Structures are given as C-alpha cells and as structure tokens.
Amino acid sequence: MKVTMSKLVNVDTQEVIARAAEALSQAWGQTITFDLVQPISGDPRRNFIARAVAVGHSREGRPVIIKTTRSRHYDPEAEDALQSSGLVREWVATALVSARAPNRGHGSALLAGDVATGTLVFEDLGADLGSLVEPLLEGTAEAAEHALKLYATALGRLHADTVGCLEAHYETYRAIFGARRRPPPSRRIEEEAAFVASKIGPAPPASELAALSSRLNDPGPWLSLVHGDPCPDNSLLYGDQIRLIDYEFAHPSHALLDGIYWRMGFPTCWCAGRVPADVAARIDLAYRAELANCIPLALDDAVYYAELAWASAIWLFACLSWRLNEALDGDDEWGTWSIRGRLLWYLQAVIEMTEAATVLPGLRAVAKLWLLDLQRRWPNARTLGLYPAFRLNRQK
Secondary structure (H helix, E strand, C coil): CCCCHHHECCCCHHHHHHHHHHHHHHHHCCCCEEEEEEECCCCCCCEEEEEEEEECCCCCCEEEEEEEECECCCCCCCCCHHHHCHHHHHHHHHHHHHHHCCCCCCCCCEEEEECCCCEEEEECCCCCCCECHHHHHHCCHHHHHHHHHHHHHHHHHHHHHCCCCHHHHHHHHHHHHCCCCCCCCCCCHHHHHHHHHHHHCCCCCHHHHHHHHHHHHCCHHHEEEECCCCCHHHEEEECCEEEECCCCCCEEEECHHHHCHHHHCCCCCCCCCECCHHHHHHHHHHHHHHHCCCCHHHHCHHHHHHHHHHHHHHHHHHHHHHHHHHHHHCCCEECCEEHHHHHHHHHHHHHHHHHHHCCCHHHHHHHHHHHHHHHHHCCCCCCCCECHHHHCCCCC
16 A cells, blocks of 8 residues: 655654553563664655564563554544554554464564554564565465465464454454444445446446445454455464464454455455465365354355355455556556556456356446456456466476
8 A cells, every 4th residue: 555755754763662662661560671673664664663672670682573653644532543543453453362362373462552652562573584475476386375375274263263353343442542432334335336337337236236235344154353454475474374464454344355365366465466276275275174163154165155256246346446547547567467457357356256156146247347348448458367486386
C-alpha cells in the first residue's frame, strides 16, 4: 500500500525509545533500558521500526522490536480508531492472540505498548530470518511447496485458535483503548459491485451480491481473526515454522479470506504469483487439517470449496474496486507483475472456482463478460503467471 509523505511525520527517536522503555518497565515490573538501538525502517515507511536489546535487573539482554506509527492522523481517543489506524488493529490483534493462544507460534509476541504515542514492543525473532519470498522467487518447486505448506499451517493455526473471536476482539480493544461503540460492518459488496459495473458493466444479480455481503458480515462457523495481509514478506521462516508478522489489517472475519491467498495469487502483495493447481490442492490439505481442529466443516470437500469460491468473489470485488480505475488509465508494474495482469487473473480464478463449486452462477456469467471486455481493452496484458519456483522448476 502506498503512503504519501504528507501523511507521515518525523519521529523523535529518543522519545520513542524512552516511551517504549517505560511501557516495558511497567509490563515487566522492573526498570528496563535499551542497548544497541538500531533503526531498520526507511523514510517512506508508515512506521518507525528499530531493533534493540532490553536490559533489566539481571543484565541479561532480550532482543526486541520497537514500532511506532508515523501517521499524522493517529488518535487513540477517536471513535473510529480501530477502523482508521493500522497500529491500533495490530495492537488489538496481537494482544488477543497473545492472551488466547500463548506459546502457539503466532508471529512475534507483543510485550508492551504506549497508547499515547502509538508505540509497541515485540519480541525480536531474529535479524537474519528469511521469508516466504525467497522460496517462491528463487527456490526450487519442492522448496516452495514445503514453505507454502508451513505458511498454510500457520494460517490454519491462527484461525483455529481464534475461531468465534468477535466478542473477545471487541473487549480487547476496549481494554486497551477505552470504552467505544462496537465497530459496525464496514463493507458492502453491493457498493463495490456498483462501482465496477459503472466502469465495465453489466451488474451481477442483486440477490447474489446481498448474499456475499451477508456471508462477509456474518461468516457463521468460519468466523476467526484474519490476518488481512498475509504476504510472503510478512511470513518469516522460523526454524521449520512460518511466523506471521505485521497484523495491521487484522480483524474478525471469514477465515477463508486468508485461506484463499495462494489460489488468488496473493492479492495484496508486491510479490504476486500463481501456484499450480495440484500444488494448491496439497497446500489446501495442510491448511484444512489445522483449521479442522476447531472448524470441522473444513474437512467436507463440498462445503469447503463452496466457501472458498465465495471468498474468491469477495476478494474479486475488493481488488477491482481498489485497482480498476488505475488499470483503466494505464498498466503500472507493481512488484513482480502488472496491475492489469493481476485483475485478469482474479476474474479467471473466480470463474473457475465458482464453476467448480457450482455457486454464484449469475456472478460467474457477469465475470466472464467483464473478463472478455478487459481482454479486448488490454490485448498486451499478460495474465498473472506462476511463481518462478514453479515456472522454472529449478533444481539446487
């Protein structure tokens, strides 16, 4: 996501360190100082991030990550703080996970925070960790598939450990930031579809759009904490695990909005790419095995793939409403692939998945028309391709 500099403010590094030390001192019940402070974020980043070593009474240091928002609009007292601030969302999500599922390998543990300045302190998992990016872009097919299975297992564990978390998420928010009204559902698929139809028409059936909004706002047994941006570079290789970090888009919603990432080509990520269908099916099995610990329906093929198709349609409207205007004006490269090529793939993926699951026939028919129209407008656009690991099938 692009952040303009006008929305960012410079931070006083010494003030940030002091507030972080004070917060960690209160959390640990002893005076904490920081040694070896090393900023690791550049100017364009929406957060200031630094590594440091926390030192207490025992003088044994513990590596930590200090993170503070640079948003000019951060206001912890705002009624809509949870909706408007990524740092608030990350704080609430990581606090919820730390309380609900400690020692389960979810990201890096939240250690402390300072509400006034929007400063968080996390454990530091290590400076030299790789991520899912390297296996996908530089590894062999076997290494990439192995890493993707670890990734799917991590997502399945997160969703299983936070199933039915709507009330707990809200209470965590209140406990940290004070009494607020419960945030209302903020997305209506009908509005996103109307925008898309105004650009490339026709509109999908109103009944199917209403059903999509209903499923999104009330996922039933599929409700969990979703990461919201589980990109390869937010997925650290930690031993033989994946640790997910950067929960700035996390919120309670339909678990499969995360669980569809490898089938949709990682839609929020600079390092986008497709995974072969047979590999995706095996990754699905790793995810479903973990998810089924708390959502047994995940093991029912018909139910699971129908839900996955619904999730693909929800993502389609999110991506089209986000990127279509830009793509109609021109074809910018974003990371590993063009915007137009990504949108063509999202349409193709939704057509294939809804057809295989025999759901949303009206939307599927309209998606085919949209795809044909965009292919006619963009004759030189290349549909999102396989990740290099699968495209080249390189061997070490």
